[in-house]
Amino acid sequence: MGSGKSERVSAEVKGHATHVGESRVVEWGARAGYVASGIVHLLIAWxxxxxxxxxxxxxxDQSGAFRALASHPAGKVxxxxxxxxxxxLAVWQITEAVRAPEWKQKAKPLGKFVAYLILAAPALSLLTSHQTNSGSQTQQTTRTVLSMPGGKLLVVAAGLLVLGxxxxxxxxxxxxxxLQxxxxxPxxxxxxxGMVGYIAKGVALVVAGGLLGWAGLTGDTGQARGLDGAFKAVLAVSFxxxxxxxMAVGFVCFAAYCGVRARFGRV
Structure with a gap:
């Protein structure tokens, strides 16, 4: 009896998720979200x-990109x-997670749901008159976590996750x-x-994750600075x-691919 009721509730939730995910508003909004992601990556490249x-x-990084955009007259609009x-776009990802038949298939859209909300967060902070600095926020968060029991392990794990x-x-x-x-x-x-863009962004994330993991191992929170820290770390080496x-050219390619995905993406 309880199992049958649970299945009915699950079917209803999936039905609502399908209705939301297939709505015109969410579909075109999600495509606009890919364009927005492209603009952010283009500004990071610049x-x-x-x-x-x-x-x-x-x-x-994303906060620097939005700050650059906000400096122009029509930027806030x-x-x-x-x-x-x-x-x-995040809403569409969560509907995909709900509709996925198995838990392992839910992980990818759930991760993207979080990623797109994180990408939008600096813009929301600027629009509500709260200044944002991703590097400083990352350092402060890392410092707070390191002060907790088992904090080093948590920071190292976070670094390994970003690196992964x-x-x-x-x-x-x-x-x-x-292409899937x-x-x-296209x-x-x-x-x-897409190939150049994903590889370039991947390299930047590997460096950022390595720096975050190193901050956890050494307690040096100055190393945890996200994408901005990754670019500056690379800048400090030979050539x-x-x-x-x-890497910046790669981010331009990724930005252009976001436009391709807005047109041809599965939504």
Whole structure:
């Protein structure tokens, strides 16, 4: 009896998730969310280029991107539209998680749900007049976690998680697994954009995850600075400027691929 009622509730929840996920508002909002993600990555690339040229143009991460956008007259209007798109894209991901038949199939959309909300968070902070600095926030969060019992293990685990996501991005780009997210093959140029973009973003995440894990091992919270810290760490090595320029080009490719996914993505 209890099992039957549970199955009916589960079916009803999945039915509601299907209705929401297939609605025009969520579909077009999700596509707008991919465009918004592309704009953020394009701005990160521009800031990274500036860093490579020795100019200080802000943080090479999502908060720096939104801050650069907010400095323009129409920037905040565009930010509102981007936040709406990213939130609806997150909503679509959660409906995908609910509809997935097995728990292991729910993990990917749940992870993306969190990722798109994190991407939108700096814009929400700026729009509500709260200044945001991803690097400082990451450092503060890391410092707080390190002060907790078992904090070092938690920070190291978080670093390994980010590093793992980065490795997966590289794999997804190299093996062209991103094509599975599309309803049809958009052609060789778009494939190349996706491949280069995913690999470049993956490398940046691997560096960021490594720095976060190292911060956990050593207690040096100055190492935990997210994407901005990753770009600056690469900049500090031999031929760092060339490497950062290459990574920035990769982020431009990823931004362009986001536009392709907005058109051809499975939504």
């Amino acid at each position: 800031i990274a280029f500036s860093l490579a040229l020795g100019k200080r143009s802000g943080e090479a 565009l930010m509102v539209a981007m936040v709406v798109g990213l939130v609806l 996501v980065g490795v997966y991005h590289v794999y997804k780009g190299w093996k062209r697994k991103f 997210d599309l309803v049809e093959n 052609g060789r140029p778009a494939e190349t954009l 760092g400027r060339v490497l950062v320029v290459a």
